[in-house]
Each structure stands twice: as structure tokens, then as C-alpha cells.
Amino acid sequence: MTMEIKVLYFASAREEVGLREEKLTLPRSSATLRELRRVLMDKHPQAAATIESITLARNLEYSDDDVALADGDEVALIPPISGGLRADKAQVKQSPAREPHDSYQFRLIAQFPSNQLSIMDPSRTETQASHLSSPSEPTTSGPIRSSTHQLPRGRTTEDRGPTSSGSVSRAPGGSFDGQAAIRAFLQLQELEAARVSKRARYHNDPLPTTEGDEDSAHPLLDTFRDSVGSDGVLKMTNFTPSEIAQVYGDVSDFMAARWNIGRGQSSKQTPVDVFFMTLCVLKNGGEWAVLAHSFGMKPAAFEKMIVHFLDLLSPHLYHLYVEEAASTYTMKKVAIQGHAFRHYPAVGVTFQQSNMPSASQADFYSAKHKLHGYKTELSVMPTGICINCSHHSRGGVDDMTIFRKNLTFHEAATTKSPSEESMADEGPYRDTYPSSWIIIADEGYQELNDTMRVLHPKRSRPTDPLTLKEEETNREISSDRTIVENYFGRLCTLWALVSDKYCWQVKKYEMYFRACVALTNVQVRVRPLRADDGEQYKDYLRRLNHIGTARRERRRESNQRARAKRELRLATEVPPVPEDESD
Numbered sequence: 001m002t003m004e005i006k007v008l009y010f011a012s013a014r015e016e017v018g019l020r021e022e023k024l025t026l027p028r029s030s031a032t033l034r035e036l037r038r039v040l041m042d043k044h045p046q047a048a049a050t051i052e053s054i055t056l057a058r059n060l061e062y063s064d065d066d067v068a069l070a071d072g073d074e075v076a077l078i079p080p081i082s083g084g085l086r087a088d089k090a091q092v093k094q095s096p097a098r099e100p101h102d103s104y105q106f107r108l109i110a111q112f113p114s115n116q117l118s119i120m121d122p123s124r125t126e127t128q129a130s131h132l133s134s135p136s137e138p139t140t141s142g143p144i145r146s147s148t149h150q151l152p153r154g155r156t157t158e159d160r161g162p163t164s165s166g167s168v169s170r171a172p173g174g175s176f177d178g179q180a181a182i183r184a185f186l187q188l189q190e191l192e193a194a195r196v197s198k199r200a201r202y203h204n205d206p207l208p209t210t211e212g213d214e215d216s217a218h219p220l221l222d223t224f225r226d227s228v229g230s231d232g233v234l235k236m237t238n239f240t241p242s243e244i245a246q247v248y249g250d251v252s253d254f255m256a257a258r259w260n261i262g263r264g265q266s267s268k269q270t271p272v273d274v275f276f277m278t279l280c281v282l283k284n285g286g287e288w289a290v291l292a293h294s295f296g297m298k299p300a301a302f303e304k305m306i307v308h309f310l311d312l313l314s315p316h317l318y319h320l321y322v323e324e325a326a327s328t329y330t331m332k333k334v335a336i337q338g339h340a341f342r343h344y345p346a347v348g349v350t351f352q353q354s355n356m357p358s359a360s361q362a363d364f365y366s367a368k369h370k371l372h373g374y375k376t377e378l379s380v381m382p383t384g385i386c387i388n389c390s391h392h393s394r395g396g397v398d399d400m401t402i403f404r405k406n407l408t409f410h411e412a413a414t415t416k417s418p419s420e421e422s423m424a425d426e427g428p429y430r431d432t433y434p435s436s437w438i439i440i441a442d443e444g445y446q447e448l449n450d451t452m453r454v455l456h457p458k459r460s461r462p463t464d465p466l467t468l469k470e471e472e473t474n475r476e477i478s479s480d481r482t483i484v485e486n487y488f489g490r491l492c493t494l495w496a497l498v499s500d501k502y503c504w505q506v507k508k509y510e511m512y513f514r515a516c517v518a519l520t521n522v523q524v525r526v527r528p529l530r531a532d533d534g535e536q537y538k539d540y541l542r543r544l545n546h547i548g549t550a551r552r553e554r555r556r557e558s559n560q561r562a563r564a565k566r567e568l569r570l571a572t573e574v575p576p577v578p579e580d581e582s583d
Helices: 011-017 033-043 045-053 122-132 178-200 219-237 241-256 271-284 288-294 299-328 331-337 399-405 407-414 468-480 482-494 506-526 531-572
Strands: 002-009 021-027 055-058 074-078 105-111 139-145 346-353 371-380 386-389
Touching (some): 002 011, 011 045, 011 074, 021 033, 033 045, 033 055, 219 241, 219 271, 241 299, 241 506, 271 299, 299 386, 299 506, 346 399, 346 482, 346 531, 371 407, 371 482, 371 531, 386 407, 386 506, 399 407, 482 506
Parallel strands (some): 002 074
Antiparallel strands (some): 055 074, 105 139, 346 371, 371 386
């Protein structure tokens, strides 16, 4: 024998099951609410957690699971109020919903101190409220709408009619009375129960993975850090992840006002991730296609993003880490720290090979390196910090000309401040230039003493060999100037873009070079210069010399082959037959 049971779903149970109601057939022998709960959990596994913990009401009354069922019974699954009420504490009644789409209304009747609570149809509210109320036991009656109900478009709370929750009784003076406070309390408890129920239904779901945090300020950097470690990121960019975040923190306010601002399509990458990719570009150089493939991007889009980012970032990096260093590391401060040369500061020119220019090749050709390229002058402090980077010049321009083009900076940097006038100055030419500090330079800066206080090694001549004292002085000057070569070595070791053959846009050369100089200053502050850096620069110069010599040898051999072919052609050429004069 079987019986038919009608099941009604409300609120969160309706959302999970996807039904408003259904009819089930159960055997009469074991027809209890507990058996019905088990059948519903097996039939709707996606809502099993909710069905297991939810309260059941049989024929408009809350009931225990051991209550037997009869044919034609109606069972409702109703979310509890504040976690539910025990059967000995409350009774809840409910009538079938009168309106579709979950627009039913609840009428709560809370009787204290027994805390009896009923949920019923609004049409029977007043009758049952008067039946439950008594003068000795204060009763609260009022409408409470479902927390999941939403008004149709175009309606307001005033359109709800006489059963609207907006019609609350107030005490004289406009304040809530006790009954209104109880209704508000019960309504808030219903919202709390719904919130807890929504969270509890996912108790058995797996937790989200911690890899690839979408909310991170640098998800790409985090992915590389988790995959290859901090040491791997250091090898890719010359900085650890924490150092990358720290450096970008210094420029974040500046970039936030300029990056991804204005018209056009915005970059989907976060600024820190773009900075991370920019460091990889400066570190490794090479072809854009290879660099873009490393990050899963198209070469054209990748190049456009990096170039635009550096257009904004490079000038600010240079100002922050190079120009401000000139005002920070004054001669007085350097002397107090005990880092000063005997002669201050030092200057030098570095050379970088470039593509064969399409214009006048002689202007770009360096006779010293036997290559075409660019020259840039750097001024380095005793602490190993660069304080100036000149505009780049063509490889055929001599070092003194580059110095004179940058004379404005040198005069400002070597002028003694009022507080430095009393400092000891034992360098040469102090009587000729009493208000200037001396500059250390190499042999390429001969005869600059006419305009500046410059100290350089004396060049020997066939007719005028150096004395022992002059040779000793040259060694001392070269020893003091080692810091410049160490800086050049660190610069060329860190960034392939300023040491390998430059093949990118000529007009962007200075942007790339100054960004590398600024980032090298950051590196030097963390990892001071060493003698190994100077050896690296010497290897760099040896490589340039080898490339230039090999290129010159190939050109000589090519010319020899061309001349040999021409001589062979002329030797085998048949002379023309002379014309017969008799004809």
C-alpha cells in the first residue's frame, strides 16, 4: 500500500531544488517525515545539505521527524529563523502560497514568553491573531515579506497594499513601540538565518586553489615566482620579486596618473607585471618575437606596450635615481662618509655597436673600436652611483667634444658650495680653479685644462718620454678612475640592450640607455661595485675589438678577392681585332 505526499519548497530550498512543489509516493509502512527527508535527499543530491538541516512543516505545523504521514498530507520545507526553533519552543503554521514567483507574504505572530510563531496566509491573519492574543500575554502581529522577494519593475513599497511591512505601529512621538521592535527583531533573524543557510549549503564543496590569485597586483610575476622561484626571477630581471615591487613602489604614483589613461584600448596587464616584462626586455634584448613569445603575446602588441610604458617610465626613473643622486651625494657628504677620491668626480665614455647606418657611415665609425655605433658619457661618484648621463653621440665624435657638449652639467657639478669652500683640497690646479673640484678623466681628455679643472694621465710621446714621477702619477689617476670602469662593467653585464649590438629604433636609444643607467644605480645600492665588474668591462672591450678586427679582416679579404677577379678578367679578355686600313 502506498500514499501520496505533496512537498512544497520555499526560499533557499526552492532555489537549490529548482521546483516550487512536487508529489511523491511513499509506502504506508514507513511513511514518516524522517523517511521523506531521506527520499528527498536521494532525489535531489545537489540540495542534500539543505534538506538535511532544514525544518519540515506537516499540514501547516512544524513537526518532528518521527511524525507519521498520511495519504494526502502536505509537507513544506521552510528555512529556519535564526538557525531554527525547537518544537517545544514554537509552532509555525503556513498556508499554500497565493501568488506565483515566490511573492507570498508571511504574517508572524510572536507570543511571549512562550515564543509561539505562526506563518500563515494574510487573509486569515487577523482571525488567528485575535485567537492567539490575550491581555495577559502581549502579542505582536504584523507582515514580514520573504527576504528573497523582489518588487516587479515600476512598483514601490507603497504599492504593496495594507499588508505592506511599511505599515508599522509607532508609539506617540514617532518612536518604535514594543510590538514593532519584536517584528523588526524577527525579520532580521530571518535574514540572518538565510545568510547562514546559503553559506552552509556549500560546506562540502572544495576550496578554491591558491595558485594564480586573480586579485593580486602582479599575477604574472607571482606565476613566475611560484614556478621558477625568486632566484629564477632574479636571473630574468636582475631583481628579486620583492625588489621589483619596491622599485615600482617608488614610481607607482607617477605611473598611476599616466599609464592606461586616456582614449584607446587599455592594457590588460597590471602595471607591476608590465614593469616585470620591461625588466626582462632590458635584461635580455634580442628580437621582439622571442621576447613576446616568452609571455604568450603577439610581437607587435608586446613591442607597442613595452615602448609606451618606457616612454613614460624612463624619464622618471632617470630623474629619481640619477639626477636626484647628483644633489644627494655632495662632495661634503661623500667626504664625511670617507668615500671620496683624492680627486672628484670621475668621468668616462662608453661605446656600443649598432647597425650599419643608412646615412653617412663615417660619422658613426669609431676608429678606436673599428665599428659603427654610439657613444655616451657617464659621470660616476666615489660611491659607485652615476649622477649624469649625456645625450648619445655618433661613434665618430671624440670624447672631448662630448665633454664640451655636456659642459653645463660639469660646471654645476664641480662648483664648490659655500659650505665646501673651507674643506681641504689638495688636488692639482687648485690655484687656477679655487672654486671648483677636480674631475678625473682618461687620456682622451687631453688639453681640457684650458676650460675646466680636469686631471688625466699624461700621454707619452716619442720625443718626450714620461719620467718616473709622471708614470707614478698616471698609475694613481688610473687607480682612482677604476670606479668608472667598474660601473661600465656592471652596466654592460646587467643589461644586454646596452651591451649587445643595438638593432632597434635609433630615436629610442636614449630612452633605453637612461632606463638601464637608472636601474643600475638601484642595483649598485643593493650590491656595491666590485673589481670583477671592471674585468667584465675589459672582456666587453676585448669582444668589441675582436668583432672590429674580424670585420676589418673580412673586408680586406673581400677586397682582395674582388681585385683578383678583376685582374683575371682583364688577363683573359680577348683584345679587339684591328680594322683593315686597306678596306
